[in-house]
Amino acid sequence: MPAPTAPDEPPGLRTGTLTTADISFFVVSAAAPLTVMAGVAPVAIALGGIGAPVGYLLAGLTLTVFAVGFTTMSRHVRSAGAFYAYITRGLGAPIGIASALVALLGYNGMEIGVYGLLGSATSDTAASLGHDVPWLPVSLAGLLLVWYGGYLSIDFGARLLGVLLVAETGILVLLAGGVLIDGGAQGLSLGGLAPAHVLTGGTAAVLACAFAAFTGFESTVIYRREARNPERTIPRATYIAVAFLGLFYAFVVWTVIQAFGEDKVVQAAADDPGGLFFAAITTYVGAWAADLMHLLIITSVLASLLAFHNAINRYTLSLSEEGVLPKALGRIHPRHRSPYIAGAAQTALGAVVVLAFALAGADPYQQLLLWVNTPGMIGLMVLQLLAALAVPCFFRRIDHREGPLRTVVAPVVAFVLLAGAIGLVTLNIELFTGASTTVNTVLVSLVPAVFALGLLLAYRLRRTRPETYARFAAEPTETTDPGALTCPPHPTSSSSTPASATPGSPVPPPSRSMAD
Numbered sequence: 001m002p003a004p005t006a007p008d009e010p011p012g013l014r015t016g017t018l019t020t021a022d023i024s025f026f027v028v029s030a031a032a033p034l035t036v037m038a039g040v041a042p043v044a045i046a047l048g049g050i051g052a053p054v055g056y057l058l059a060g061l062t063l064t065v066f067a068v069g070f071t072t073m074s075r076h077v078r079s080a081g082a083f084y085a086y087i088t089r090g091l092g093a094p095i096g097i098a099s100a101l102v103a104l105l106g107y108n109g110m111e112i113g114v115y116g117l118l119g120s121a122t123s124d125t126a127a128s129l130g131h132d133v134p135w136l137p138v139s140l141a142g143l144l145l146v147w148y149g150g151y152l153s154i155d156f157g158a159r160l161l162g163v164l165l166v167a168e169t170g171i172l173v174l175l176a177g178g179v180l181i182d183g184g185a186q187g188l189s190l191g192g193l194a195p196a197h198v199l200t201g202g203t204a205a206v207l208a209c210a211f212a213a214f215t216g217f218e219s220t221v222i223y224r225r226e227a228r229n230p231e232r233t234i235p236r237a238t239y240i241a242v243a244f245l246g247l248f249y250a251f252v253v254w255t256v257i258q259a260f261g262e263d264k265v266v267q268a269a270a271d272d273p274g275g276l277f278f279a280a281i282t283t284y285v286g287a288w289a290a291d292l293m294h295l296l297i298i299t300s301v302l303a304s305l306l307a308f309h310n311a312i313n314r315y316t317l318s319l320s321e322e323g324v325l326p327k328a329l330g331r332i333h334p335r336h337r338s339p340y341i342a343g344a345a346q347t348a349l350g351a352v353v354v355l356a357f358a359l360a361g362a363d364p365y366q367q368l369l370l371w372v373n374t375p376g377m378i379g380l381m382v383l384q385l386l387a388a389l390a391v392p393c394f395f396r397r398i399d400h401r402e403g404p405l406r407t408v409v410a411p412v413v414a415f416v417l418l419a420g421a422i423g424l425v426t427l428n429i430e431l432f433t434g435a436s437t438t439v440n441t442v443l444v445s446l447v448p449a450v451f452a453l454g455l456l457l458a459y460r461l462r463r464t465r466p467e468t469y470a471r472f473a474a475e476p477t478e479t480t481d482p483g484a485l486t487c488p489p490h491p492t493s494s495s496s497t498p499a500s501a502t503p504g505s506p507v508p509p510p511s512r513s514m515a516d
Contacts, residue, residue: 017226017227017228018223018226018227018228018233019227019228019233020232020233020236020237020240021162023220023223023233024220024237024240024241024244025161025162025165026161026220026223026310026311027220027237027238027241027307028241028244028245029161029164029303029304029306029307030215030304030307030308030311031213031214031215031304032114032301032303032304033165033168033169033172033245033248033249033300034168034169034171034172034293034296034297034300035117035121035297035300035304036213036249037172037249037253037277038276038277038278038293038297039274039297040209040212040213041209041249041252041253041256041276041277042269042273042274042276042277043205043209043269043431044205044206044209044210044253045253045256045257045265045266045269045276046266046270046273047205047209047431048209049266050191050257050262050265051206052206052257053193053249053250053251053253053257054193054206054250055206055207055209055210056210056213056246056249056250056253057246057247057250058207058210059207059210059211059214059246059421060214060242060243060246060247060249060250061246062211062417062418062421063214063242063246063384063414064239064242064243064246065410065413065414065417066387066388066410066414066417066418067235067238067242068405068406068410068414069388069391069392069407069410069411069414070086070221070238070387070388070391071234071239072391072402072406072407073086073089073090073390073391073394074221074224074230074231074235074238075231076394076398077089077394077475078224078230078475079318079473079474079475082103082221082222082224082315082318083099083103083383083384083386083387084096084097084100084103084319084473085318085473086390086394087383087386087387088472088473089390089394089473090387090389090390090391090392090394091386091389091390093458093462093472093473094455094458094459094462095455096458096473097324097454097455097457097458097461097472098452098453098454098455098457098458099383099386099451099454100315100319100324100454101450101451101453101454101457102379102382102383102447102450102451102454103315103379103380104312104315104316104319105375105376105379105446105447105450106375106377106379106380106382106383107308107311107312107315107376107380108312108346108349108350109372109374109375109376109377109379110215110308110373110376110380111305111308111309111312111346111350111376112349112350112353112354112372113368113369113370113371113373113376114301114304114305114308114369114373115142115143115305115354115368116135116139116357116363116364116365116367116368116369116372117301117364117365117369118139118142118298118301118302118305119134119135119136119138119139119364119368120135120363120365120369121294121297121298121301122135122298123135123138123364125294125295125297125298128291128294129291135364136354136358136364139354139364140354142301142305143347143350143351143354144347145302146305146306146309146347147309147343147344147347149306149309150306150309150310150313150338150340150343150346151333151336151340151343152336152338160303161303161306161307164299164300164302164303167299168297168299168303171281171289171292171293171296172248172252174281174289175252175255175256175259175277175280175281175284175285175293176251176252176255178281178284178285179255179258179259179280179284180255180258182284184255184258184261185258185259185260185261185264186258186261186262186263188258189262191262204424204427204428205428205431207421207424208421208425208428208431208432209431210249211381211425212377212425212432213245213249214242214245214246215376215380220234220238220241221238222311222314222315223314256276256277256280259280259283259284260276260280277293278290278294309343309346309347312342313338313339313342313343313346314339314342316329316339316342316345317329317330317339317342320342322468322471322472322473323471323472324457324461324468324472328341329341329342329345330342353368353372354368366434367435370432370433370434370435371433371435371439371443373432374429374432374433374443374444375443375444375446375447377425377432378422378425378444378447379447379450381418381421381422381425382422382447382451384414384418385415385418385419388411388412388414388415388418389411389415391407391411392407392408392411392412395407395408426444429443429444
């Protein structure tokens with residue numbers, strides 16, 4: 001139980017609440033496995049062929065390598081700023097502040113665009129049952145539901161996401177089980193895993209789809225304040241999330257290929273990508289299961305929205321406490337211990353974007369979802385790239401007892417692999433948007449534009465508010481209420497770990513010479 005808050009102190013987040021399983025539910029739910037499989041995997045199969053499952057394994061392997069350095073650094077950085085805190089400690093405050101703005105773009109883009117998917121998926125499901133439901137009221141109702149879920153306590157959200165995640169993965173397991181028991185269309189085969197089928201002209205497209213399917217897995221560190229024993233909980237949740245997603249995605253895609261047969265599935269995916277999974281589960285399980293899958297896609301989308309909403313609220317809370325965003329956004333609800341003002345602001349922003357697309361007559365899937373999600377996805381991948389680079393820079397500047405494999409080799413390898421992945425995504429951006437070259441150029445340019453704006457903000461803060469600049473991403477110190485954290489100024493003396501420090505214990509922030 002969290003310690004009671006003194007009457008004269010503001011409430012803090014509910015500390016010591018989330019277990020490894022709870023955080024894993026948040027992260028995996030944000031990835032929306034059912035939606036990714038039924039909505040995106042058919043495109044990967046149509047473009048990349050029967051070697052598509054390997055693309056998901058390669059993406060998972062790359063992000064596992066990234067997680068090695070990322071989680072090692074998490075034992076030394078206690079800030080709740082997640083990406084921007086890690087990048088600041090390794091690459092300096094200007095790049096860290098710019099990364100903070102990119103994080104807001106990335107997480108908001110990934111969340112707000114999905115309201116279009118919620119509306120379109122609900123409309124399609126209603127149409128299959130003989131009803132006409134417009135998408136806009138559904139999306140607006142989703143905004144209110146997600147806001148309320150974020151307004152309540154974090155443990156309520158964890159329980160809800162756990163139930164929804166079990167349901168959506170359960171229907172995919174049911175599909176896979178039906179295919180395996182029946183033996184597939186032509187007998188089970190591993191032929192698609194051969195190099196000849198993996199290294200094809202569509203490999204780039206498969207990898208682009210695969211990396212997009214993992215977006216948000218790194219948000220485990222955002223819940224550091226609310227985690228039980230975060231030094232162990234955060235790394236475990238990160239590895240569990242990326243391992244589960246990589247293996248599960250690859251397995252489900254492979255079973256769907258077996259459902260149609262390796263010589264027919266590519267054409268089937270090209271002819272009806274949206275219906276591929278529904279046709280498979282109808283054949284191997286029954287029409288009732290297809291109807292259930294339609295309904296569970298809606299709950300899968302809602303789970304993803306709530307998970308991203310909670311992550312955005314905690315990023316906003318941290319930046320408010322840093323002094324970068326207005327102080328009012330950092331208010332914590334006295335009962336639910338949630339950042340409820342940040343949640344209301346994020347919901348209002350989502351409503352503005354959704355209504356703007358609706359008034360413009362935009363398609364909720366082709367435009368609201370894909371156009372808003374695309375810069376969000378690229379932004380989060382860029383943050384992963386910068387975080388990988390920050391790890392060796394951070395450990396080079398402090399005394400520590402971590403091995404070079406974790407602090408240098410793995411982060412450098414991850415940096416190279418992530419750079420290649422970003423290149424693949426941007427070069428194949430039309431696969432995600434289906435838009436014109438002009439629109440694609442604008443969408444891709446949003447990330448560097450926001451990053452540049454962040455650099456300007458950083459230099460302005462250093463000139464006009466030097467105390468705020470100096471305290472940015474500093475190590476927090478606990479007050480009487482363990483949920484309310486304050487950040488002291490960075491020390492100007494040596495940043496080395498004290499001789500008495502033990503492995504894995506938090507270390508003071510490094511010197512700001514690089515930041516300046």
